[in-house]
Amino acid sequence: MGILQEDVAGDIGSVPRCKVCGSERVVRNAWAYWSTDIGLWELETTHDQALCQNCEATTELVWSCQELPPNQRIRELNDRFRTTGQGCGSIMLTSGIQEMGGEFAVAVVKAVREFDDFSDDNDPSGEHDFGPIEMEGEKVLFKIDYYDPTLQQGSENPTNEGCTLRVLTIMLASEYQIWPPLQGGHFSSPNRR
Numbered sequence: 001m002g003i004l005q006e007d008v009a010g011d012i013g014s015v016p017r018c019k020v021c022g023s024e025r026v027v028r029n030a031w032a033y034w035s036t037d038i039g040l041w042e043l044e045t046t047h048d049q050a051l052c053q054n055c056e057a058t059t060e061l062v063w064s065c066q067e068l069p070p071n072q073r074i075r076e077l078n079d080r081f082r083t084t085g086q087g088c089g090s091i092m093l094t095s096g097i098q099e100m101g102g103e104f105a106v107a108v109v110k111a112v113r114e115f116d117d118f119s120d121d122n123d124p125s126g127e128h129d130f131g132p133i134e135m136e137g138e139k140v141l142f143k144i145d146y147y148d149p150t151l152q153q154g155s156e157n158p159t160n161e162g163c164t165l166r167v168l169t170i171m172l173a174s175e176y177q178i179w180p181p182l183q184g185g186h187f188s189s190p191n192r193r
Contacts, residue, residue: 016050016061023054026061073159074127078144081166082128083113089166096172100138108135112142112170132173139173 016026028051031044052059081087097105115131122131129144146155147165155164 014063014065016063018050018052018055019060019062020057021052021055023052025053026050026059027053028061071126074129077159077161078128078166082115082142082144082168087166088161088164089168092167092169094169094171094175096175097140097170100136100172104136108133108140108170111135111140112168115142140170141173141176142168142170144168 015024017024018026028046029048030046032041033044034040035042049058050061051057077087081089085091091109093105093109097108100108111133112131115133118128118131123129127144131142133140133142145167146158147153147167148155149163149165151165151167158164
């Protein structure tokens with residue numbers, strides 16, 4: 001498995017970027033083969049020119065190390081998913097949110113999309129994966145979790161959209177046991193009714 005052309009990958013952790021605009025949103029035509037050893041498609045070779053999805057044109061690839069720490073990339077993906085809905089994942093509203101009515105649910109989703117009050121208290125990891133909101137006298141929480149494509153276990157690499165499904169859960173604080181109480185943005189499993 002490898003790329004045997006002018007845009008040979010550099011060190012581990014390097015990524016291809018568009019030579020024109022610097023975007024990582026680049027694609028190439030490729031051949032892949034099914035590996036029975038690992039049960040996945042493996043890249044055989046790439047063809048033709050690269051295409052930059054940002055420029056919407058052909059480009060040359062340049063390889064560079066990612067400048068951002070991993071949690072920065074997770075934060076960017078979380079913010080994009082939370083604010084625009086772009087990316088792989090689902091938005092879940094708990095029964096408590098649904099019982100408050102449709103107008104409340106729409107207002108809460110809008111508030112979650114517009115939320116930008118992240119701090120060390122509610123976002124110690126810097127991933128923008130948790131936040132508290134006050135809505136009509138109710139304390140509302142949102143949390144983003146990362147799963148593998150089967151939703152059977154956590155994602156091995158939340159920075160890789162190809163192997164990660166994001167689940168944004170919006171809930172009333174009363175539906176969850178907070179531990180410790182809103183410190184560090186962590187909470188335990190839902191209360192059973």
